[in-house]
Amino acid sequence: MVIVKTVKELESALAAAHNGHESIGLVPTMGALHEGHASLVRRSVSENAVTVVSVFVNPTQFNDKNDLTNYPRTPEADCAFLESLGADIVFAPTVEEVYPEPDTRTFSYPPTDAVMEGARRPGHFNGVCQIVSKLFYWVAPTRAYFGEKDFQQIAVVRAMVDDLKIPVEICPCPIVREANGLALSSRNALLTPTERETAASIHKVLSESLTFAKEHTIQETHDRVVNALNAIPELEVEYYEIVDGHSLRAIADWSDAPYVVGCITVYCGARPVRLIDNITYKA
Numbered sequence: 001m002v003i004v005k006t007v008k009e010l011e012s013a014l015a016a017a018h019n020g021h022e023s024i025g026l027v028p029t030m031g032a033l034h035e036g037h038a039s040l041v042r043r044s045v046s047e048n049a050v051t052v053v054s055v056f057v058n059p060t061q062f063n064d065k066n067d068l069t070n071y072p073r074t075p076e077a078d079c080a081f082l083e084s085l086g087a088d089i090v091f092a093p094t095v096e097e098v099y100p101e102p103d104t105r106t107f108s109y110p111p112t113d114a115v116m117e118g119a120r121r122p123g124h125f126n127g128v129c130q131i132v133s134k135l136f137y138w139v140a141p142t143r144a145y146f147g148e149k150d151f152q153q154i155a156v157v158r159a160m161v162d163d164l165k166i167p168v169e170i171c172p173c174p175i176v177r178e179a180n181g182l183a184l185s186s187r188n189a190l191l192t193p194t195e196r197e198t199a200a201s202i203h204k205v206l207s208e209s210l211t212f213a214k215e216h217t218i219q220e221t222h223d224r225v226v227n228a229l230n231a232i233p234e235l236e237v238e239y240y241e242i243v244d245g246h247s248l249r250a251i252a253d254w255s256d257a258p259y260v261v262g263c264i265t266v267y268c269g270a271r272p273v274r275l276i277d278n279i280t281y282k283a
Ligand code: PAF
Pocket: 028, 029, 030, 056, 058, 061, 128, 131, 132, 150, 153
């Protein structure tokens, strides 16, 4: 495994694969790696000749300065983990390398990037598109792997890839959970052990709503989830939206879309930590 910090070094490390038309898998990450990332890397390693993992806490996608400052950073552990998973290249650039000049490009893919996270975190998806488009340009991957925990992010990246006609296959990977059901996230490192247990209720309540939904309306299902979670001390729902899984438009009736997903954001604990999760009602 090689660790490269500049785009030039990255290009050299990939030259043989590009010249030999070998398949390249890209796993974009912000580090603080966990088993969720490991599942993406393992899949990329099994499907491609070469796997590149980028480790970069992208400042342009943080609309909250504290969130950027507090974001966990564990570079040494990340590299050791990636080596054990069989990654070939780690691209860990500095902010100056990625953004020698402020990135003034704007990306806009409504409704996909305008609803839910897009409405609450202005500029977030613009920043995601800025970094992901640069990574796609520098790595020119055959496939790129994203975790389904960030359900909306995948939809936005797909919209960007379609818009810019980038020749890459987007590969969504299932959410990996702790034994208690909590979706793995780098932010879980910011939770106390008790908060981790409390946060497990998010998945429990969402899972229970699958049965409830069979005999209730979207509004009733929405209210049931929100009320059940808000009744738990230390949890506060920011939003729960039941949407068309393709367009991400909110729907009013279960028959409004063939693919229906519930997306949630919950604040947990004293800090508080912002956690996201989702559940598929209809696929
Ligand atoms: O999902 C993430 O960790 C980030 O949004 C990504 C895709 C690595 C871009 O910074």
